[in-house]
Amino acid sequence: MGHPTSPADLIIFTRALFRGGAQAPVPGAVALKDDRIMWVGAPDEVPAELQGPDTVEEDWGSALVMPGFHDAHLHFFHSALYLSPLAERFVGDNEADAVARLAPLAARRPEGSWLLAQGWRDYLWNPPAMPTKASLDAAYPDRPVAMYSGDAHTLWLNSCALERLGITEDSTPPAGGSYDKDAEGHLTGIVREAAAMELMPRIVAEFSTDELLDAYRAFEAYLNEHGVTAVCDVSLMAMPGLDFVRDDLFAELERRGELTVRVSMFPTLLADRSRLGELQSAHTGPLLQARGFKQFFDGVSSQHTAWVHDPYTNARFAGDCGRPTVEASVMEELVAPAAAEGHAVRVHAIGDEAIHQCLDIFERHPVAPAPGAEGSAEGRHTIEHLENFQPDDIARLARAGVIASVQPRHITLDPGGPERDLGAERVPYMWPFRTLLDEGAILAFGTDSPVTDIDPMAAVYTAVTRRDADTREPEGGWLPEERITLAEALSAYTAGSAAAAQRAGEVGEIAPGQYADLVVLAPNPFDLPAEDLQQAQVQATYVAGKKVYEA
Known part of the structure; x- marks a missing residue:
């Protein structure tokens, strides 16, 4: 587990350590130094040299200690705004x-x-x-x-x-x-x-910088209270200069020492790709970075703006298949040079035809190794939302190494909507989490906040039960054969999201060398029936080795 040579700042003990992946929690100890994890192992094997006179020890008993939740897809500006008095x-x-x-x-x-x-x-x-x-x-x-x-x-x-x-x-x-x-x-x-x-x-535009900073601070606190240690702030707009990725507000919080969430920014992919370079040059600290691009390929199924191969079941006119926001040839002209330069691209694609055409483009243009990036994690493109698939595209996505960035609570937002809009034949291929994992795909979980609330355990509940976290409907779960395990859901919310953020190896697991972003949950959700998962409450949240929330 490595050979530490200096005392830790903090050693956390627990009888339930979830390091990530599919393994069950085990008793463990985690030693933190500065903003990193320096050692992980059994509680009775902590090296003596880790325990200096100033080392703090915390024993969380039977509570679960795990990597911090990482929201792979949210819109920070709008989330903060709509939760504020503004x-x-x-x-x-x-x-x-x-x-x-x-x-x-x-x-x-x-x-x-x-x-x-x-x-x-x-x-x-x-x-x-x-x-x-x-x-x-x-x-x-x-x-x-x-x-x-x-x-x-x-x-x-x-x-x-x-x-x-x-x-x-x-x-x-x-x-x-x-x-x-x-x-x-x-x-x-x-x-x-x-x-x-x-x-x-x-x-x-009428809101002042001070008003918006207050909103950002309050939203940070809300994230930390729910165990969220990292987020991907993805562009909400497909148009020049309108992405709402407000690096200026993040940078001001960082300057004041008030940034308590690790932020990966994804501005809009345009023919002029200079904004990403400018963000990457301006923000080089571990808490605030720009990691790739975002674009839009279609809209949403409920408004018939998602791009589907066959007409909507409740078509509003002949040939009602939604539409792409840009033609596939234009999307490819955007993606190809970005990928060649080593930049990962994340594309909003909800309808099955948008997903299909997006995979065509990503297969032809994988992320090239960035110059001087030897030894770094492999860059991967990501498709966002992926609500309904053409059947063969599920395995195809996995083979292409494309990450599926999904929001579990979307499944139950519109009860009966999939049947109404897409019909019984297409419903079995909607949000197929179990099938995606079985085919070898990487799932990354998030909330699309403010579209759904930020609470990770509500999303985990829905992924594990296929039921709505508020209403507990439908009985037995919607497409229950697509349920996944608790460990798989937590991994999607940690290591999977880290992959979508292009930060695999930095965050997402409890391992030496990774950033010390942790969350403590009690009662341990692994000890709870699936129906009671939301009883697990955040007891403490650590970002970069600092406790930013305690119940």
């Missing part, structure tokens, strides 16, 4: 209820400022109907309102917002986006995909 977050029971829930925000924000909320899902409402600007206009005729959908692909605006943003019935939306109109050709207030992405920076 905005609201809710689904609502229906359109009228969603409008009513804006009242507390309207009361606390300055007069005339934007009212910004996130979370509405029309398909979960009673009745399930797309909202319009009329209801917002009635409540807020003189104040701009922007309601971002729960899946972060659609904006619901009032007339005041449309006017402030300069959108008229003659406006042309950007490629890959739309301004919805009614039968008479009037704007409904619904703005989709790229058009929504384009507007968001203008909407949030």
Whole structure:
């Protein structure tokens, strides 16, 4: 286990050490020095030279000590914003209820400022109907309102917002986006995909740096409270300059010694790839780095914007197969030079045709070894979300070494939605975690926050049971044959996410030389029935060897 020559700063003892992989927890001790793990072994085999006069020892008894949770896919800016006093977050029971829930925000924000909320899902409402600007206009005729959908692909605006943003019935939306109109050709207030992405920076521009830093601090604390030690902050936008990867805010927190999460940034992949180089040159510390690119190939199934091979079962028009955000040839023109330069690319692909075409591109353009990167972990491309597969593409993804970055709680976001939109024949190939692992694929777990909550144990519960973490539905699990084990789920949330972050070997396991990012859970989830996994609560979180949270 190595030959340490100096005392540790901290030695952690436990009767349940989960180092990663498929093995069960065993009694263990972990010695930390500065920001690294320096030794791991049996509790009765701790070398004497590790135990100096200033060495602190902590014994967590029967609690589980494991690598820190690593969220492989979230949007930090929006997650922090919608959990802060600057905005609201809710689904609502229906359109009228969603409008009513804006009242507390309207009361606390300055007069005339934007009212910004996130979370509405029309398909979960009673009745399930797309909202319009009329209801917002009635409540807020003189104040701009922007309601971002729960899946972060659609904006619901009032007339005041449309006017402030300069959108008229003659406006042309950007490629890959739309301004919805009614039968008479009037704007409904619904703005989709790229058009929504384009507007968001203008909407949030009124918030000051100090307000946003406060939001970032609060979100960091929320992450640490849930045992999250590292995140991949991935671009939310497919357009130049609109990726919302705010390295300036992270850098300010780092400068102040207030960065308590390890951040890997993935800006938008454009023909001009200079932003990644600029980020990599500017941020070289172990807590804040840029690790690759992100792009979008399609939208979401619930809005029929995910790109599928065969038409949607509930097609809205002949040949309703969704659409790519960019043509496959354009995506390949973006990916090829980036991969040749040694940069991993992460592509949002939800529909089976988007996944299929993405694999075509990744097979032709694997990540080349970066110059001077001998001995480093192999770079891998990643596909994000992967909701429904063409059957042969499951094994193909594994053979290509492409990482499947998935968000378990997406499985139960829309009960009955897969059957409604895609039909019984395609349902068996949706979120096939068990099959992916059996074929040899790497799973990386995350939350897509703010689309789903940051709590890792809720996502682990869903992966292990195929049931919703809140409602516990459906009984027996949805596609229960695709359940995975607790050890597999925890590995996807640690080592798998590290691979997606291009940080394998640095984080994700408890091993000498890796960064000292750990979490303590009690009761030990390995001692709990699957139905009770969420009883395991975070007792302590360590990032870079420092305790950043304790219950």
